Amino acid sequence: xxxxxxxxxxxxxxxxxxxxxxxxxxxxxxxxxxxxxxxxxxxxxxxxxxxxxxxxxxxxxxxxxxxxxxxxxxxxxxxxxxxxxxxxxxxxxxxxxxxxxxxxxxxxxxxxxxxxxxxxxxxxx
Amino acid sequence: xxxxxxxxxxxxxxxxxxxxxxxxxxxxxxxxxxxxxxxxxxxxxxxxxxxxxxxxxxxxxxxxxxxxxxxxxxxxxxxxxxxxxxxxxxxxxxxxxxxxxxxxxxxxxxxxxxxxxxxxxxxxxxxxxxxxxxxxxx
Numbered sequence: 001x002x003x004x005x006x007x008x009x010x011x012x013x014x015x016x017x018x019x020x021x022x023x024x025x026x027x028x029x030x031x032x033x034x035x036x037x038x039x040x041x042x043x044x045x046x047x048x049x050x051x052x053x054x055x056x057x058x059x060x061x062x063x064x065x066x067x068x069x070x071x072x073x074x075x076x077x078x079x080x081x082x083x084x085x086x087x088x089x090x091x092x093x094x095x096x097x098x099x100x101x102x103x104x105x106x107x108x109x110x111x112x113x114x115x116x117x118x119x120x121x122x123x124x125x
Numbered sequence: 126x127x128x129x130x131x132x133x134x135x136x137x138x139x140x141x142x143x144x145x146x147x148x149x150x151x152x153x154x155x156x157x158x159x160x161x162x163x164x165x166x167x168x169x170x171x172x173x174x175x176x177x178x179x180x181x182x183x184x185x186x187x188x189x190x191x192x193x194x195x196x197x198x199x200x201x202x203x204x205x206x207x208x209x210x211x212x213x214x215x216x217x218x219x220x221x222x223x224x225x226x227x228x229x230x231x232x233x234x235x236x237x238x239x240x241x242x243x244x245x246x247x248x249x250x251x252x253x254x255x256x257x258x259x260x261x262x263x
Contacts, residue, residue, distance in 0.1 A: 068179050078238075098207075
């Protein structure tokens with residue numbers, strides 16, 4: 001139980017932090033408009049030159065390993081909806097660190113997601 | 126602040142790729158990890174052994190391959206769309222994961238949990254109707 005909870009926290013917090021860092025890195029790279037394989041590789045190469053990319057990769061890797069740990073002790077149908085708590089953490093992070101404008105409608109959507117996550121928790125057998 | 130039609134189309138296409146491959150990848154990870162015994166303790170040797178066993182599974186690597194595809198699509202869409210838009214908009218994959226868990230992995234899903242998944246999808250729908258970009262771009 002405690003092991004599962006530790007894995008859960010390590011998945012949600014560093015995992016979401018990593019995604020925010022990755023978003024910051026990709027905004028630095030700029031909008032990708034060419035989707036040919038070479039152009040995609042070029043865009044990824046440019047992203048790798050941004051320090052935020054590597055901070056993000058490290059944090060997301062922590063989140064991924066924790067996800068594997070969590071999946072060893074809980075069902076898929078529980079783990080993934082439960083980790084949707086990262087939507088609330090991520091929206092807060094997007095507003096604070098990425099300066100995104102989160103409209104009341106977007107907050108309302110996130111609130112619905114959080115209600116859903118809570119129900120998934122309580123629906124655990 | 127409105128986004129051009131082309132921007133909506135490529136955002137929709139990449140999110141569609143994301144929500145198609147991510148649930149499959151997650152399902153394979155779940156299937157692979159079910160064959161790995163849970164960690165008995167947090168001793169470094171035990172942690173190492175646990176992950177070593179996980180990475181010897183072909184199912185896990187199949188899941189990782191699919192999640193890498195997701196990751197590339199995710200990075201591309203983040204180059205123009207808000208993180209606070211992409212994150213919930215792609216959470217429709219929760220419904221697909223629940224369906225895969227039920228039909229493929231034969232997991233039992235209680236009505237409360239289905240209701241939770243429905244709320245998550247409703248939240249996604251609400252977020253999907255907001256502007257996909259609210260910050261200045263280069």
